[in-house]
Amino acid sequence: MTKVSIVGAGYVGAATAFAMVLRGTCSELVLVDKNEAKARAEAADISHATPISHATRVSAGSYADLSGAHLVVLTAGANQRPGESRLELLARNAAVFREMVPQVLGAAPEATLLIATNPVDVMTQLSAQLAGPERAARVFGSGTVLDTARLRALIAAQANVDPQHVHGYVLGEHGDSEVVAWSGVTIAGLGLEKFMDAAHKPWNAEVQAQTEHAVRHAAAEIIAVKGMTAYGIGAALARITEAVLRDRRSVLTVSAVHGRYGAALSLPRVVGGAGLLETLTLPLSAAEEAALERSAQVLREAGQQVL
């Protein structure tokens, strides 16, 4: 039996629950929201997919119903309005987390906490602070797992290959200062430029810059039209959850506090049954290292407002 709870049954919480049911991530799923009627309606709607996907017991509940959860996904709080940055949500969502995290930990003291609410890096650092150092390996955020997926999808489209066979990472803030680690992107074991050359696909500095711009601004462009993003992050949260529940030792760019950078930010990390198992140090170019340090500086300054 694997039990997951999602606190925040808005667009992201519902998309995550739906992704989990389609993927068969867990056997029991409980949705909690301060709007109890919304949580009940989403749970009912999603449960109707279970006979034609995976047998998952989906319900709505209160904090008390988190008891026994192996992992709790936190998606509660405000989302961005068109034109707003993630960091502008800081004060509002920090207030939600100060109230919510102690209640979650009170009801499910053994659970791994997976944070998605924005600004996700600062919310992760705040949650880690509220949870205490003994839970350090079990409190982390979705970080740049979504941005990394966007990068892989865009490169795959250019290369005309399966996105699962494109490897590379977005590091740092899940936000405007994020860093695309171009020096480490590979397809079929070849560096990106070598692969594109061998496959006779057009790739140059201009295409690379356009791709990076599209990754960095993906959320803003989607939000400008439909008001929110949900499917990408829903799939990402389901994938991260599976790494924990199935002890996969997956390499994922989740966000966690890093002593050297003095903030929670994303680096490639090994994620498994005990949570964060290892942080990997990638060989980066000097420009990427400097950009990562600047991203950490953005997060340290943002953190000073609420930590």
Ligand SMILES: NC(=O)C1=CN([C@@H]2O[C@H](COP(=O)(O)OP(=O)(O)OC[C@H]3O[C@@H](n4cnc5c(N)ncnc54)[C@H](O)[C@@H]3O)[C@@H](O)[C@H]2O)C=CC1
């Ligand atoms: N990390 C990532 O990659 C992504 C993060 N997000 C973030 O996820 C968060 C949620 O976004 P949406 O689902 O679109 O927002 P939404 O407004 O649709 O849902 C938020 C839900 O949180 C609930 N809520 C608020 N305070 C609560 C509390 N104290 N206890 C329980 N429930 C509470 C609300 O009732 C609402 O149902 C936002 O901060 C958004 O920016 C969104 C997309 C990607």
Ligand SMILES: CC(=O)C(=O)O
């Ligand atoms: C909203 C957000 O953080 C995203 O889609 O990346």
